[in-house]
Amino acid sequence: MLNIKELTKTYASGIQALKGISLEVRSGMFGLLGPNGAGKTTLMKVLATLLEPDSGAAEMNGINLIVDKHGTRKMLGYLPQEFGLYPTLTAEQTLHYFAKLKGVHDKNERAALVDALFDRVNLTDARRQRVGGFSGGMRQRLGIAQALIGQPQLIIVDEPTAGLDPEERIRFHNLLAETAGEDAVVILSTHIVADISSLCSQMAVIRQGAILASTTPLQAIDQLRDSVWEATVPREEIAALKSRHQVISSQMFGGLARLRVISKGKRPSAEFSPVDPVLEDYYFDLVNQRERAS
Amino acid sequence: MKSPARTPFGAIFQNEVRINSKRIAPYFMTLLCAGNGLLWWGWGPATGHGWAVNADFFIAGALPVYSFMTLPLFTALFMADPVLKDFRAGIDPLIFSKPIRRGEYLLGKFFGNFFLLTCCQSAFVLTWFVLQAVPKQGVITQDWKVVPYIKHFLVFVVISHLTLAAFYFAVGVLTRNAKIVYGLGVGFYPLYIAYQTVLLNSLPWRWKLALDPLVMNRGGKFHAISAEVMNHLVVVYETDLIVNRAVMILIAAICLTIVYLRFTIAERPPKVEELSVLNLTAGAGGFYYDPPITEPLLVERFEAHHSREKELLPSVTRATAGIRAQLYKLFAALEVEFQLLFSERSLVVIMPLAIFLSILEVAFYNIPPDVSHSAAYATNTAKLLLLFLIGITVFYTGEAMHRDREVRVEAVLWAAPAPNIVLLLSKFLAVLSLTVSLIVLVGLAAIIIQLLRGHTPVDISAYLIVYSVILLPSIVFVTGLSLVLNVLLRDKYFAYALSIGTGVGLVYLYNQGHNHWLYNPVLFNLWTFADLSGEGSGRILIHRCYCLALAGMFLGLAHLGFRRPSSRGIRVDGKLTGRAVALLVTIVSALMSLLAGIRVSRW
Numbered sequence: 001m002l003n004i005k006e007l008t009k010t011y012a013s014g015i016q017a018l019k020g021i022s023l024e025v026r027s028g029m030f031g032l033l034g035p036n037g038a039g040k041t042t043l044m045k046v047l048a049t050l051l052e053p054d055s056g057a058a059e060m061n062g063i064n065l066i067v068d069k070h071g072t073r074k075m076l077g078y079l080p081q082e083f084g085l086y087p088t089l090t091a092e093q094t095l096h097y098f099a100k101l102k103g104v105h106d107k108n109e110r111a112a113l114v115d116a117l118f119d120r121v122n123l124t125d126a127r128r129q130r131v132g133g134f135s136g137g138m139r140q141r142l143g144i145a146q147a148l149i150g151q152p153q154l155i156i157v158d159e160p161t162a163g164l165d166p167e168e169r170i171r172f173h174n175l176l177a178e179t180a181g182e183d184a185v186v187i188l189s190t191h192i193v194a195d196i197s198s199l200c201s202q203m204a205v206i207r208q209g210a211i212l213a214s215t216t217p218l219q220a221i222d223q224l225r226d227s228v229w230e231a232t233v234p235r236e237e238i239a240a241l242k243s244r245h246q247v248i249s250s251q252m253f254g255g256l257a258r259l260r261v262i263s264k265g266k267r268p269s270a271e272f273s274p275v276d277p278v279l280e281d282y283y284f285d286l287v288n289q290r291e292r293a294s
Numbered sequence: 295m296k297s298p299a300r301t302p303f304g305a306i307f308q309n310e311v312r313i314n315s316k317r318i319a320p321y322f323m324t325l326l327c328a329g330n331g332l333l334w335w336g337w338g339p340a341t342g343h344g345w346a347v348n349a350d351f352f353i354a355g356a357l358p359v360y361s362f363m364t365l366p367l368f369t370a371l372f373m374a375d376p377v378l379k380d381f382r383a384g385i386d387p388l389i390f391s392k393p394i395r396r397g398e399y400l401l402g403k404f405f406g407n408f409f410l411l412t413c414c415q416s417a418f419v420l421t422w423f424v425l426q427a428v429p430k431q432g433v434i435t436q437d438w439k440v441v442p443y444i445k446h447f448l449v450f451v452v453i454s455h456l457t458l459a460a461f462y463f464a465v466g467v468l469t470r471n472a473k474i475v476y477g478l479g480v481g482f483y484p485l486y487i488a489y490q491t492v493l494l495n496s497l498p499w500r501w502k503l504a505l506d507p508l509v510m511n512r513g514g515k516f517h518a519i520s521a522e523v524m525n526h527l528v529v530v531y532e533t534d535l536i537v538n539r540a541v542m543i544l545i546a547a548i549c550l551t552i553v554y555l556r557f558t559i560a561e562r563p564p565k566v567e568e569l570s571v572l573n574l575t576a577g578a579g580g581f582y583y584d585p586p587i588t589e590p591l592l593v594e595r596f597e598a599h600h601s602r603e604k605e606l607l608p609s610v611t612r613a614t615a616g617i618r619a620q621l622y623k624l625f626a627a628l629e630v631e632f633q634l635l636f637s638e639r640s641l642v643v644i645m646p647l648a649i650f651l652s653i654l655e656v657a658f659y660n661i662p663p664d665v666s667h668s669a670a671y672a673t674n675t676a677k678l679l680l681l682f683l684i685g686i687t688v689f690y691t692g693e694a695m696h697r698d699r700e701v702r703v704e705a706v707l708w709a710a711p712a713p714n715i716v717l718l719l720s721k722f723l724a725v726l727s728l729t730v731s732l733i734v735l736v737g738l739a740a741i742i743i744q745l746l747r748g749h750t751p752v753d754i755s756a757y758l759i760v761y762s763v764i765l766l767p768s769i770v771f772v773t774g775l776s777l778v779l780n781v782l783l784r785d786k787y788f789a790y791a792l793s794i795g796t797g798v799g800l801v802y803l804y805n806q807g808h809n810h811w812l813y814n815p816v817l818f819n820l821w822t823f824a825d826l827s828g829e830g831s832g833r834i835l836i837h838r839c840y841c842l843a844l845a846g847m848f849l850g851l852a853h854l855g856f857r858r859p860s861s862r863g864i865r866v867d868g869k870l871t872g873r874a875v876a877l878l879v880t881i882v883s884a885l886m887s888l889l890a891g892i893r894v895s896r897w
Contacts, residue, residue, distance in 0.1 A: 078709035084702030088637045101624035101710040103612035
């Protein structure tokens with residue numbers, strides 16, 4: 001289990017990126033959901049030993065992630081949000097290099113591991129190609145392959161599906177799901193709600209450097225059961241409905257608007273019908289509540 | 295009428311100039327050309343013969359030689375990939391979807407790069423022009439002149455390189471392979487020398503002049519005529535020369551026309567199709583198949599891949615602690631650093647250039663034997679090579695230190711359990727190996743020249759002593775210094791500027807007589823071969839220890855200042871942290887350099 005306690009970080013520019021983050025993360029896939037600029041990447045960098053926090057602690061399997069950087073790196077697999085690889089090296093040379101840096105010295109074991117990784121990320125055919133010629137999806141898959149080297153106990157993937165096409169995104173989801181089943185803590189940071197709902201057994205919502213909620217996707221959706229409503233209304237009624245109800249989304253078509261609102265335990269009006277809540281509803285409801293409270 | 299600057303040609307021309315102005319090569323070339331001009335002015339043949347440095351004949355005689363030395367390599371470097379880089383960066387569809395004609399695009403590319411190349415080349419004549427105002431003992435200067443510089447530069451340099459540039463450009467565009475052009479650039483010297491000696495040498499003078507692309511054969515017997523007469527000579531271009539230049543321009547035009555006719559913006563098909571050979575019957579030669587028909591669709595392959603039972607990754611043994619494990623990681627990192635360093639395309643130009651200029655004197659001039667011929671050869675090449683080694687070390691250390699950030703691999707690399715010293719030392723050793731390989735190549739070339747010129751016997755130990763005692767410790771020092779500068783300044787251009795400024799300042803001070811062992815770590819102008827074997831050898835060895843101790847201190851400081859976060863404190867799990875070891879190394883090295891420095895300061 002990964003325990004994070006009161007992590008704070010303020011950049012030299014004065015931006016307070018982390019405001020006392022505390023989390024308990026069990027084995028399996030953990031989703032960290034938040035908009036751009038919420039502090040996700042800062043938190044990921046602190047956990048990946050690449051950034052010093054101002055205060056706070058993080059501990060996993062008896063290792064202090066903040067103090068013992070080398071010890072942390074021994075159990076870490078990290079895929080950053082934006083990364084590159086040496087363009088003149090082939091995919092095979094790249095994986096062998098990272099395997100050596102992670103201490104996999106036995107040549108036969110390393111070759112077997114690299115073969116299995118290429119198979120896992122479906123890059124066997126491209127293993128002898130230079131990385132400089134890879135597409136975004138291929139590079140991302142090679143990135144996760146290097147993160148999986150050496151049975152890491154803590155895997156951090158920061159916004160891995162941003163910029164991928166739908167097919168690559170599904171492929172990547174499957175890859176992460178396979179990875180999470182191997183007794184590791186996998187932290188997936190994303191601003192795409194669908195990534196969390198299809199992959200994670202635990203999740204937290206982060207906004208403006210603070211954790212708004214830590215729960216499971218099922219519990220989150222259950223909280224909104226019988227509270228989400230949808231109706232198709234004329235465009236001119238939108239303003240009035242927005243003033244009375246908490247509108248999550250409005251979609252225009254042919255002079256009409258399809259509104260999705262949250263109204264706990266009560267039908268907003270006759271034209272609204274109940275719909276099954278999704279994780280996105282929970283996220284918007286949470287954010288709206290916090291905004292109203294502040 | 296529309297201004298040319300507002301046409302698509304003008305836009306491409308300006309863009310090429312803008313892009314190239316962000317590369318290091320133009321600045322390096324400008325500095326080299328200006329430095330070359332300075333040497334020719336103050337220490338060139340004019341000073342020995344009483345010729346005026348701004349005499350018409352001297353300018354016209356020197357420029358073809360200048361045009362021959364080093365410049366064809368830079369022409370190849372500039373003209374190899376102007377079009378190719380658009381295809382490589384994937385900008386080609388954005389450009390070709392605009393209303394732009396093929397000719398405008400190609401001419402904009404060609405002349406944009408050629409203009410910049412000419413600007414860099416002109417640093418030589420500009421330096422000469424400015425130096426007319428500088429008095430120096432032994433340098434004769436006539437009244438101010440402007441026209442001869444422009445006229446002769448255009449005739450003897452620009453036109454020659456226009457043809458070369460058009461040829462390189464045509465090869466680069468049509469093959470879409472920059473390496474072929476670099477190969478031609480490197481191959482220019484042997485080809486040109488062979489052309490001169492085999493073909494032109496036997497021809498009458500007029501033909502020699504007409505058929506020589508660089509007009510190197512134009513020079514007369516200047517040494518037989520008095521300097522007084524030569525200085526008042528007005529150069530007139532002969533008909534043969536005018537024909538030669540016209541033919542050169544015509545060849546350039548033909549090259550550009552071929553490019554225009556053959557250039558296509560279409561994507562090239564993949565190089566090789568998959569080939570299967572049927573071995574069942576003797577008559578079956580082979581058949582091609584179309585991959586989309588026989589291979590399953592990507593989606594099907596994807597589904598098939600994920601429908602099978604999931605396999606766990608094989609477990610592996612990991613060694614992440616102990617000296618042996620760290621050494622293993624160091625070798626792995628070093629191997630990759632080697633690959634990355636040797637894939638730097640600028641090496642194609644810089645290495646041959648450094649070798650060529652380092653052996654220039656021993657190859658073409660009479661070197662008076664010192665203790666022996668080998669000692670004289672080793673000493674001469676070491677002195678010339680040293681400046682190149684310093685430049686190469688500063689430049690490639692900067693490249694190696696900032697490459698990880700530039701290709702954005704830093705986050706992935708820094709999250710790996712490799713200590714900071716592995717990441718730093720691999721770069722340090724890779725640059726050191728590059729310079730050592732250059733020293734070896736120059737040494738081999740010098741030995742071959744020594745044998746060819748009949749200056750035998752060859753004494754290998756003389757080369758070994760000079761290179762290992764003088765060059766190697768100096769390079770270790772410069773690499774260490776560059777490493778720490780790049781770590782602390784965090785900007786390679788700042789580090790380059792500071793290194794160049796400090797280097798130039800120190801050389802100036804040394805030449806002004808302020809040359810002391812304490813602040814001359816590379817022993818510039820402080821040694822002769824006799825010092826290495828006689829009584830002075832102890833002094834040089836102490837100085838080398840001083841130099842190496844300073845390098846050790848720089849490495850320690852670089853480790854301490856490295857941006858990658860490292861474990862806090864002195865000890866973790868009962869073991870010293872990397873930071874603590876670095877601090878210890880820094881203190882010990884600083885003490886050693888202090889002790890050696892005190893000794894050195896008394897000399």
